[in-house]
Amino acid sequence: MSAWKNSAGIPVTLAVTVMLLVLTDLGLHAWNLQPQRLPEHFSSSYLTRYVDQFKGQGNLLVVVGDSVLWGYGVPPQDSTVAVLRREFPNLAVLNLSYEAGSPINVDFLLRYLLARGLRPRAVLFDLNPISFNQTTSSYDTLNAALARVCVPDLVSSFDRERLNAGSSAATRDVSERTDRFLEQHWLLYGLRVDMHQALFGDVDASTALWGRINTSRASGGAPAYAQMYDLTPLGRQNVAYAYTEHSFAMLGAQHIPMLGFLTPTNHALVHTFVDVRAYDENLQRLQQLGHRYGVRILNFDRLLAQKNFIDNTHLTTAGNRRLAKALSPAIVRALHVF
Secondary structure, three states: OHHHHHHHHHHHHHHHHHHHHHHHHHHHHOOOOOOOOOOOOOOHHHHHHHHHOOOOOOOEEEEEOOHHHHOOOOOHHHOHHHHHHHHOOOOEEEEOOOOOOOHHHHHHHHHHHHHOOOOOOEEEEEEOHHHHOOOOOOOOOOOHHHHHHHOOOOOOHHHOOOOOHHHHOOOOOHHHHHHHHHHHHOHHHHOHHHHHHHHHOOOOHHHHHHHHHHHHHHOOOHHHHOOOOOOOOOOOOOHHHHHHHHHHHHHHHOOOOEEEEEOOOOHHHHHHHHOOHHHHHHHHHHHHHHHHOOOEEEEOOOOOOHHHEOOOOOEOHHHHHHHHHHHHHHHHHHHOOO
16 A cells, blocks of 8 residues: 555655755856856856847947956956946946966857857957966867857867867767757756856865865966967967957958957066967067057057066955956947947
8 A cells, every 4th residue: 555655656756856956046147247257167058148148239339368467366346348238338348258268269259159140349358468368268168058059060170280179079979969959848857067156166065175274386477377378479370369360360350359458467577488488479479460450459468567466466445446457448439439
């Protein structure tokens, strides 16, 4: 008798479970994403929903770049982009910068925006010399979430010899195809990474502790920065340089104004690697590249004093405010759109 009662309760349990899943999915569909910036980890579903909320915005400023514009080390409201957003309240600001952003990721992000039907009134971006280092992990590799929405549909012949094979390969694995199908049709599944982060934070406790240990070790001396700066002369043989040029040409063809800047560098900390002629010549090459495409690139490399830095390139709250202050008149003057 008890066995029959137990088996009779199974359909009820299943029905309640399905109902809860449906209600959760409906709630997620109603979730209006309005973050100051992208989370440290985000899914392709999150990226798509965030981008689509800006469709039809006529006064749209798109911000793309790496952890400097993302605001590494400071709360979201203290980032450079958040300060600019408060200064230009009539602008819709879509901040798509994120940690480990790189020129190849910026280029594919811009392709994705155009493919989704967004037409920015202007694009603001940063150029961090570290991103042009051929040994960096994101030098020729797409962010996993971005690869999900861009590969293979937005891959072109230009990418054939440049994009990392792992990023450019079309999905063939059955489990991965199933994964993508579920992400497209079941929002709760698609946002599982984002839900985990919202509930438990960016990383687990042990990873966070180990990160602090490594950070404290790295802060003891300059060798931690030795591999960050590649002084090889920049040109089209450099993947990051090639994708920067591709972005300029692509947006130029769409008549979308662009403004870029060379990220501030803590010269007092890493002077051994950056206070040399080869470093300055590479900065000049990036500015010259922008000039060829009618893109103004501001040289903010020596803009800030050491007290405004957390490390070699990331800024304190005060540093972010100063960077925003320097960008503000340049946005108005150079883009003529606000």
